[in-house]
Structure formats: C-alpha cells, structure tokens
Amino acid sequence: MLTSAATSRPAPRWSRTVAVVTAVLALTTACTTSGGRAQHPAAPQASAVVAAGYDAATREDAEFNRQFRHETADVDGVKMHYVTGGAGEPLVLLHGWPQSWYSWREIMPALAEKHTVYALDLPGLGDSEGAPSSYDKATLARYVHRLLAGRLGLHRINLAGHDLGAGVAFQYATQFPDEVVRYAHLDYPMPGPALGANAYRQASWHMSFHSQDGFPELLVDDDVRDYLSLFYGYVAYGGTSFGGPGAKAPFTARQIDEYARTYQRPQVLTGGFALYRTLDQDERDNKAAKPITMPTMLLTAEGTLDFTRSTVRPLMPNITRAVEVPAAGHWLIRENPEFVTTELVTFFARGADR
Known part of the structure; x- marks a missing residue:
C-alpha cells in the first residue's frame, strides 16, 4: 500500500532522497537544454492510503464502474490489464511514462459516448x-496487437497514443496498417530518420538518466513517489523543461498516489526505464518502418508543434490535423482535458474518410 510520504518515511531514507536530488542536479547540469534552469516547486503530498489492486483508483467510483470494467488477458506470458466501456467503433488508448491507463480516465466517459474505449496498461x-x-x-506493439486482434477480435480500430505510448501506437499502425482507421499522436517526438536516438537523449537530462542501466532504479526505488512528483512538474506547462519558471505537478495527490502505486513495483519501475533504454532500437525500427497513410492527428504541448512535427513528418505523411494544446505542457490530457477531448472526438468522428 502507498501511504503519506509525510507520515510513513523512516528518517534514514532522507539520505537516499538527498542522493537522488544530488544525482539529478548533476545530470541536469550535464544534459539539460538551456531552458532547464529553475528550482522544482514543492510537490503535493499523498493525501490518503491507496488500496492495492488493479482497480484501486476506481473501486469506490460507482459512476465510473457503471460504464467501465477492468479486464485482463494473457498474452505470451504477460497478463495485460485494460479498462473498457462505451459503445461504438473501437478506440484504443496507449499511455506514456510515468503513467498508466489511468492517464485517460478523465476523458474516457466523453470518448465512450461515441466509441467502445479500450485503455490499456502497456506490457x-x-x-x-x-x-x-x-x-x-515495435515489440510492445506486437503484444498489443495479440491482445486486441488475437484475444479480443478487434481488426479495425481507432488508435491514440501519448508520449512513449505513441511510439508503440505508431509501430502498431505501421505493422498493421489495414487495421487502423485513424491515428492520433500526442506529444511524442520520434527517434527515427529525422532525429537520432543519441540526439533525442540529449534533449533533456531525464532521457539520458533513465537510459542508464540500473542507476535510476538504485537512486529512485525507495522514493518513487517523490521522484515522480518532481518530474510531473518539470514537464508541465510553465515547467523548466519548457524554459518556464517552474511549475507544480498538475495532478492531484491521489492521482500521483495511483501512478506511484504501480511504479513502486520493482519490475514496473525497471520496465518504465527500459522504455528509454531501447531508444536505439526504436530509431532503427522507425527508420525501417513504412510510413503510415491513414489520417493522422498530431497534438503537442504549447510551443512545441514545429519541432515535434519535424520528427514525425517522414513517418506520417498524411497529418490532416496538427495543433498545439493551449496552456498545456506535456500532460495534455490532464492540463487541458476539454480541448483534447474535443479534438479527439471530432477527429475520430470522421471515420475512414480519406
């Protein structure tokens, strides 16, 4: 269980917190862009004990549970968890780091008015x-495909991915192009023909840090919630990652509790960092990929559209809608949910029109 950081941390763990902060500051100095320069504002503290289990965040949410249900399916030795509900053509949602299916929770009811929604936890x-x-x-996309097509019988889907989940979603679309009707790519510059993995890692200290073998786990494992809380603010609207003065995490304490609950599992923590450790292979796979031709929408943080579009354009020549999300940093869905919902609903309502 996850309890309040203010009440449950033994005193000796502060030495580990100092070690984390020291290492992060050193990496920031070595690897960050010129915009990353400010202090991290205080993060919200955990507000309540969060129960264990895949339905921890929604167990007491009667309204949500009337519309959605938690499911699992075995896929090549991995028990994949997903949340589904609604009616209409399938819409599959893939999360990024450090999040889970829960990143979509706020906008799922609106999407489910028009679609049968499938919000997945990545393998x-x-x-x-x-x-x-x-x-x-590319490998994760094949796991997702074996779940959707192999286990659930979904051979025609609409697809949206955010952050590193958009990397998985692109690979799904290029490997199985006849099965994706429309694709929405949310705030993920792509390693590939226009941006090498090494240059990608140098864009921010955290990409270099997370790519190190074993080192992030050693520093973060006892302070997962603290680390995530600081990171959420770093790439939020006004955060130092975007050259701003600094920002608080845009998530509530309970939302951070939920993300920390999963990433406190050692295998999940390592899996999250492994998303960064495989960027070189992602570059090779994306360079070898066939560009996708289905209608594609690109949504980015405010101020980053041109850069992100330059990295994905060689792989997505049919971008029919490209827009920055106003007053949003990297956490588009949380920072401006109304805007993102409207864009997604409008885009996917157009169906297979080409």
Missing part, C-alpha cells in the same frame, strides 16, 4: 503482470 507497466521480451516499441 510490463501499470497493472499488467510479467515482462515482455523487450521494451522496444
């Missing part, structure tokens, strides 16, 4: 159990 992450054979995005 090895969230409340999925077991480790995939690799965390490169």
Whole structure:
C-alpha cells in the first residue's frame, strides 16, 4: 500500500532522497537544454492510503464502474490489464511514462459516448503482470496487437497514443496498417530518420538518466513517489523543461498516489526505464518502418508543434490535423482535458474518410 510520504518515511531514507536530488542536479547540469534552469516547486503530498489492486483508483467510483470494467488477458506470458466501456467503433488508448491507463480516465466517459474505449496498461507497466521480451516499441506493439486482434477480435480500430505510448501506437499502425482507421499522436517526438536516438537523449537530462542501466532504479526505488512528483512538474506547462519558471505537478495527490502505486513495483519501475533504454532500437525500427497513410492527428504541448512535427513528418505523411494544446505542457490530457477531448472526438468522428 502507498501511504503519506509525510507520515510513513523512516528518517534514514532522507539520505537516499538527498542522493537522488544530488544525482539529478548533476545530470541536469550535464544534459539539460538551456531552458532547464529553475528550482522544482514543492510537490503535493499523498493525501490518503491507496488500496492495492488493479482497480484501486476506481473501486469506490460507482459512476465510473457503471460504464467501465477492468479486464485482463494473457498474452505470451504477460497478463495485460485494460479498462473498457462505451459503445461504438473501437478506440484504443496507449499511455506514456510515468503513467498508466489511468492517464485517460478523465476523458474516457466523453470518448465512450461515441466509441467502445479500450485503455490499456502497456506490457510490463501499470497493472499488467510479467515482462515482455523487450521494451522496444515495435515489440510492445506486437503484444498489443495479440491482445486486441488475437484475444479480443478487434481488426479495425481507432488508435491514440501519448508520449512513449505513441511510439508503440505508431509501430502498431505501421505493422498493421489495414487495421487502423485513424491515428492520433500526442506529444511524442520520434527517434527515427529525422532525429537520432543519441540526439533525442540529449534533449533533456531525464532521457539520458533513465537510459542508464540500473542507476535510476538504485537512486529512485525507495522514493518513487517523490521522484515522480518532481518530474510531473518539470514537464508541465510553465515547467523548466519548457524554459518556464517552474511549475507544480498538475495532478492531484491521489492521482500521483495511483501512478506511484504501480511504479513502486520493482519490475514496473525497471520496465518504465527500459522504455528509454531501447531508444536505439526504436530509431532503427522507425527508420525501417513504412510510413503510415491513414489520417493522422498530431497534438503537442504549447510551443512545441514545429519541432515535434519535424520528427514525425517522414513517418506520417498524411497529418490532416496538427495543433498545439493551449496552456498545456506535456500532460495534455490532464492540463487541458476539454480541448483534447474535443479534438479527439471530432477527429475520430470522421471515420475512414480519406
């Protein structure tokens, strides 16, 4: 269980917190862009004990549970967890780091008015159990496909991915192009023909830090919640990652509790960092990929559209809608849910029109 950081941490753990902060500051100095320069504001503290289990965040949410249900399915030795509900054409949602299916929870009811929604925990992450054979995005896409097409019989889907989950979603679309009607790519510059993995890692200290073998786990494992709380603010609207003065995490204490609940599992923590350790393979796979031709929408943080579009354009020549989300940093869905919902509903309502 996850309890309040203010009440449950033994005193000796502060030495580990100091070690984390010291290492992060050193990496920031070495690897960050010129915009990363400010202090981290205080993060919200945990507000309540969070129960264990895949339905921990929704167990007492009667309204949500009337519309959605938690399911699991075994896929090549990985028990994949997903949440589904609604009616209409399938819409599959893939999360990024450090999040889970829960990143979509706020906008799922609106999406479910028009679609049967499937919000997945990626293999090895969230409340999925077991480790995939690799965390490169092409391999993860094949696990997702075996769940959707092989276990659930979904051979025509709409697809949306955020952050590193968008890397998985792109690989799904390029490997199974006849099965994806429309694709929404949310705030993920792509390693590939226009951006090498090494240059990608140098864009921010955290990409270099997370790519190190074993080192992030050693520093973070006892302070997962603290680390995530600081990181959420770093790439939020106004955060230092975007050259701003600094920002608080845009998530509530209970939302951070839920993400920390899953990433406190050692295998999930390592799996999350493995998403970064496989960027070189992602670059190779994306360079070899056939560009996707289905209608594609690109949503980015405010101020980052041109850069992100330059990295994905060689792989997505049919971008029919590209827009920055106003007053949003990296956490588009949380920071401006109304705007993102409207964009997704409008885009996917157009169906297979080409």
